[in-house]
Amino acid sequence: MTSEKLIEKFSVLLNMERRQQKEKRDKIRALLKKLKKQQVNLQVKLEKEQDPGDRKRLKRNLKVIQAQRKKGIKLCKSIKCK
Amino acid sequence: MLRKILLPTIFGVLSYGFWVSPDFKEIAAGVAIFLFGMLALEEGFKAFTGGILERILQRTTNRLWKSVSFGVLTTTVMQSSSLVSVITISFLSAGLIGLASGIGIIFGANLGTTTGAWLVAGFGLKVKISAYAMPMLVFGVILVFQKSKSLKGAGYILAGLGFLFLGIHHMKEGFEAFKDAIDLAAYALPGLKGLLVYSLLGAAATVVMQSSHATLVLIITALAAQQISYENALALAIGANVGTTITAILGAMSSNVQGRRLAGAHLIFNVTTGLVAILFIQQFLLAVNGISDRLGIAEDDYTMKLAVFHTLFNLAGVMIMLPLTGKLVTLLERVLQQRERLVEEPLYLNDAAMELPESAMQALRNEMGHLFENAYELIISALNLKPELLRSSHDLRRLVEANRQVEKIDIDEIYEQRIKTLYSAIIAYISQVQSSASEHFGEELYQLRLASRSIVEAVKDIKHLQKNLVRFTQSPNDEIRQQYNNLRLQLAEVLRELAEARVDEAEGISLLSLDSVKLVLEENDVTANGELDRLIREDAISAEMATSLMNDSAYAYDVADNLINMARILFAPLERELREVESELVLNEDELEALLESEDDVKTKRE
Numbered sequence: 001m002t003s004e005k006l007i008e009k010f011s012v013l014l015n016m017e018r019r020q021q022k023e024k025r026d027k028i029r030a031l032l033k034k035l036k037k038q039q040v041n042l043q044v045k046l047e048k049e050q051d052p053g054d055r056k057r058l059k060r061n062l063k064v065i066q067a068q069r070k071k072g073i074k075l076c077k078s079i080k081c082k
Numbered sequence: 083m084l085r086k087i088l089l090p091t092i093f094g095v096l097s098y099g100f101w102v103s104p105d106f107k108e109i110a111a112g113v114a115i116f117l118f119g120m121l122a123l124e125e126g127f128k129a130f131t132g133g134i135l136e137r138i139l140q141r142t143t144n145r146l147w148k149s150v151s152f153g154v155l156t157t158t159v160m161q162s163s164s165l166v167s168v169i170t171i172s173f174l175s176a177g178l179i180g181l182a183s184g185i186g187i188i189f190g191a192n193l194g195t196t197t198g199a200w201l202v203a204g205f206g207l208k209v210k211i212s213a214y215a216m217p218m219l220v221f222g223v224i225l226v227f228q229k230s231k232s233l234k235g236a237g238y239i240l241a242g243l244g245f246l247f248l249g250i251h252h253m254k255e256g257f258e259a260f261k262d263a264i265d266l267a268a269y270a271l272p273g274l275k276g277l278l279v280y281s282l283l284g285a286a287a288t289v290v291m292q293s294s295h296a297t298l299v300l301i302i303t304a305l306a307a308q309q310i311s312y313e314n315a316l317a318l319a320i321g322a323n324v325g326t327t328i329t330a331i332l333g334a335m336s337s338n339v340q341g342r343r344l345a346g347a348h349l350i351f352n353v354t355t356g357l358v359a360i361l362f363i364q365q366f367l368l369a370v371n372g373i374s375d376r377l378g379i380a381e382d383d384y385t386m387k388l389a390v391f392h393t394l395f396n397l398a399g400v401m402i403m404l405p406l407t408g409k410l411v412t413l414l415e416r417v418l419q420q421r422e423r424l425v426e427e428p429l430y431l432n433d434a435a436m437e438l439p440e441s442a443m444q445a446l447r448n449e450m451g452h453l454f455e456n457a458y459e460l461i462i463s464a465l466n467l468k469p470e471l472l473r474s475s476h477d478l479r480r481l482v483e484a485n486r487q488v489e490k491i492d493i494d495e496i497y498e499q500r501i502k503t504l505y506s507a508i509i510a511y512i513s514q515v516q517s518s519a520s521e522h523f524g525e526e527l528y529q530l531r532l533a534s535r536s537i538v539e540a541v542k543d544i545k546h547l548q549k550n551l552v553r554f555t556q557s558p559n560d561e562i563r564q565q566y567n568n569l570r571l572q573l574a575e576v577l578r579e580l581a582e583a584r585v586d587e588a589e590g591i592s593l594l595s596l597d598s599v600k601l602v603l604e605e606n607d608v609t610a611n612g613e614l615d616r617l618i619r620e621d622a623i624s625a626e627m628a629t630s631l632m633n634d635s636a637y638a639y640d641v642a643d644n645l646i647n648m649a650r651i652l653f654a655p656l657e658r659e660l661r662e663v664e665s666e667l668v669l670n671e672d673e674l675e676a677l678l679e680s681e682d683d684v685k686t687k688r689e
Contacts, residue, residue, distance in 0.1 A: 027663045035594065051477065060605075063677050064598045064669065072667045 025079055032072045039065045083112070097660050109256030109300075116249025122222075123242030124165050128285060128438060143183040146407060150400070153190020161246070163195035164293055164329035167348055171334055172437035174443035175341040181411050185346045188330075189351060189400045189407075192323070196396050199319075199389035202250060203300050212251035218244030248298055257307035271314065275359055279411055280314040283322020296325035301387050312384045319392050324356045337434030343414040350410065355399030362419050366395055419613045426500040427505040439523055442515045446530055450537075450652050456500040457537045461641060462577060463491055464544045465551070465570045472574060473581055482571045486563075488555045493545040501541055505670070508534045533651035540644035547637040550630050560620040565631055567615075569638045572606040576642040580649055596649055598668045602640045604678055627685025 039062065045060040084683045102109040157166045167188055174184040200683045218240050225237025271279055288297045298319060303313045334345030359366060379386045403410070428449050435445035440513045462469045466488040471481055512531050516524070547569075554566040576599055583595035614632060617623050623631070650668075654661045669677070 023659060026661060027660055031594075031660075031663060031667065051478070060601055061598045062681070065538075065594075065600055067669055067677055068594050068597065068667050069675060071669070071673070075666055 021079055025076065027078075028072055028076045032069060032076065033073065035065055035069050042068065095218055105256050105259040107256075108252050108259065108559070109490075111250045112252030112254075112256055113291065113300065114249070114305075115252060116299065117291060117293060119245025119249055119297070120162055120165070120293060121242070122238045122245055123160060123162065126235045126238030126240075126242055127160055127165075129231055129238065129369065136306045143187065144177050145216055146182060146404070148387050149179075149183045149186025150190040150404070152520070153187035153192075154189075154194040156187075157194025158197045160194075161198050161201075162293065162295055163191040164326055165293075167330040167344075167440075168434075168437060171330060171337050171341040171344050172345050172434045172441040173444075174339040175430065175432050176435035176441035177340075177448040178441055181340060181343055181347075181414070182407055182451075183290075183352075184340075185347045185407055185410060186365070188344065188348050191593065192355070192396045193393075193400055194395040195294060195326075196389070197297050199302065199392045199512045201384040202299050203347075203389040203396055210251075211249060215247035215251065216246045218247065221356065240517055244626050249296075250303070252505045253300055253303040254306070257303050257309055269324075272311075276314055277317045277363060279325070281321035281356065281360065282522065284318035285325035285472075287318075288325025289328045293329075294322040297322040297325070302388060304389060304625045306385050308535045309383030312387070315384070316367075317360075319360045320356050320395070323359075323392075323396070326354050327352050334434065334664065337430065338432045339418055339420050341432070341434050342410075343418050345420060346414050347410055350397060351403050354435065355395060358398060358402065359395040366398075370393060396423040426503055428439075428452070428504055428511075431507050431511045436514065436518070439515070439518070442511075442518075443526065446511060446515065447656075448532060449511070453501065453508065453534060454648065454652060456504065457541050458577065459644075460493065460496050460500065460541060461544045461573070461645075463496075464488075464493060464548050465573055466603040467570070467574060472578055478571060478574050478628040482574060486555060486567065488548070488551045488566075488570070490548065490552045491542070492549060497541055499543075501538065504671060505534055505538050521545060523542060533648040536644040536648035536651075540614070540641045542559055542649070543637045543644065547634050547641065554627070554630070559623065560582045560630065561617060562627045565623070566634070568606075569634060570652075571640055572602070573642060575602050575606070576645070577636055580645055580688060584651060584653060594664060594667060596646055596653070597674070599642075599646055599649075600679060601674055603639065603646070604674055 002054060037051050042058055042062050042065065046062065049058060086482060095109060099110070134376050143149045153166060153170075159161050160166060170179070170187045170191075172185050174181065179187075203682050210359045222237045222239075222241025222244050225233050228237065264412060286299070287300070288294050290570045291297060299462075301310070301315050303314065303320070309316070321532040327345070330345045330348045331533075334341040337345075370387055373390050373394070374381075374383075374387050377390070379390070399479055429452050430443070430448040435441045443476075459469045466485045467481055472478075509531065514526050516527050551566055551570070554562050557563050557566075579595075579599040580601055583599060613627065618625075618628050655664060
């Protein structure tokens with residue numbers, strides 16, 4: 001680990017506001033990952049599904065997840081998610 | 083009657099003792115200071131339980147060996163098996179842990195408590211312990227006056243340890259002086275008689291002091307001053323081990339059946355261990371001598387030998403009982419059964435769970451889940467559907483069509499039997515918790531109160547809806563019948579989505595899953611989607627039917643909306659930060675509206 005990184009880590013540790021922001025960022029990232037996983041699952045299911053009622057339901061859920069991910073990514077960017 | 087005279091009698095005997103012997107006064111004061119130290123320690127540890135405790139518990143008690151290790155570790159740190167067992171009972175009654183995990187912790191706590199004997203025998207007697215006590219007390223008390231919760235907690239722990247050390251010092255001093263005045267060793271009883279009498283004495287002393295640790299320290303200091311014989315000290319230690327279960331039994335009295343089962347397991351374990359120790363005392367003594375030789379403990383260092391013995395027989399108990407945990411659980415579940423009840427009573431709300439804010443909050447969440455389940459089943463039944471079928475993967479349209487006509491059920495009666503008592507108990511419990519828990523939980527308690535009201539509102543809405551549901555699903559008019567069956571189908575759809583969102587609770591995205599449920603609700607709103615206008619325009623239904631349908635659609639919407647509102651609170655993640663982040667991603671009304679208006683623009687992998 002370079003000294004710059006070490007200083008960065010140390011300053012994050014000392015600065016409560018930055019620490020909280022970093023924690024929030026990590027949580028959003030983890031949530032986005034889960035949503036992405038669920039989206040992929042739903043897409044796979046949708047491709048296999050033949051029943052119109054179930055297809056409608058899957059599509060609806062996909063739409064919701066896509067909207068939530070979009071919102072999440074925007075939020076992440078606003079607090080400088082790398 | 084007995085209670086009324088017990089306290090004055092104890093006061094009288096003690097006062098007489100103090101008057102007769104100043105040394106007895108010093109020993110008793112030592113015990114009192116020691117117990118006070120334990121109270122302070124307890125207070126200190128409670129300050130450190132805010133939030134992280136549940137996560138630690140879930141991770142550390144999912145396997146039996148982990149539960150045992152958890153018990154050993156926490157008791158070693160807290161130096162009180164009684165405290166650990168009472169906390170475990172409160173966790174268990176709140177549904178935070180299972181019975182097998184609870185038993186594991188209790189086994190571990192019995193092993194962990196033996197470290198106390200080592201500390202006192204190996205360190206407390208050889209070092210001038212009061213020298214450490216004084217600065218601890220001073221620093222501890224200064225910290226207690228701080229505003230910060232964690233500093234205050236640390237202060238209580240430090241002061242608690244200081245008092246423990248001071249207590250040990252006074253007991254030691256008292257016995258040293260006591261032996262010049264009276265020789266208690268003259269009352270030593272050899273053989274089996276002594277073993278049994280002193281075991282009972284040890285148990286009785288522990289019941290009075292409610293701390294096996296205090297009894298053990300008393301035994302060790304008395305043994306060091308040669309006031310009791312080595313054999314009798316061993317018997318006292320065995321007795322203390324049995325007597326300590328009284329705290330757990332008292333704690334379980336205010337608990338639910340799970341807590342009582344755990345107290346039963348504690349009693350069975352300690353009595354069995356005690357019996358094994360009494361029966362095989364000779365073998366244990368041989369083993370103690372062998373181990374002491376290996377550890378380099380002097381032949382006449384009886385206090386250290388006592389510590390070895392204490393560890394050894396508890397270890398033997400754990401080794402005997404651990405493989406039998408499964409059988410013990412079965413036995414306790416059979417002997418201590420849940421009472422059959424006509425009116426549904428709370429399953430999780432009890433005084434034992436109130437012990438810590440975390441367990442009280444968990445008990446509330448679990449009870450809310452219980453209330454939700456009851457309300458959920460009631461609503462499904464009011465739609466003339468079967469809960470188990472709704473939870474399956476059966477086609478909902480077919481399910482609704484298979485039971486076309488709704489039969490009236492007595493919602494008021496079911497409400498009285500299965501909802502009202504739970505609702506009242508939850509509201510009362512919230513008020514109780516609010517007065518004792520920290521502000522940290524204030525907002526969540528308020529939310530839980532709102533959630534329980536939402537559940538009850540949903541039940542009341544379904545009651546209003548049921549009237550016309552029964553009437554119009556039997557109507558000769560095809561259109562109105564169809565519309566009311568549609569209402570049933572829409573509600574069934576929301577209910578199924580809700581059940582699925584609850585499954586997502588484990589995946590940690592339940593709050594977000596509720597957006598899909600909300601979208602189903604908005605899509606199906608008959609007044610908003612133009613369906614009602616069409617029916618009136620085409621004269622398919624009468625004006626009276628139209629207004630009924632309009633009102634009932636609103637009721638159906640409210641049932642679903644109330645359930646979703648409740649679920650937003652109940653299914654939310656426990657961790658506050660995560661809950662806040664998830665809430666930020668939840669779609670608002672405008673965003674849902676935009677989704678409703680958007681075309682089917684879902685991209686699949688192939689597209």
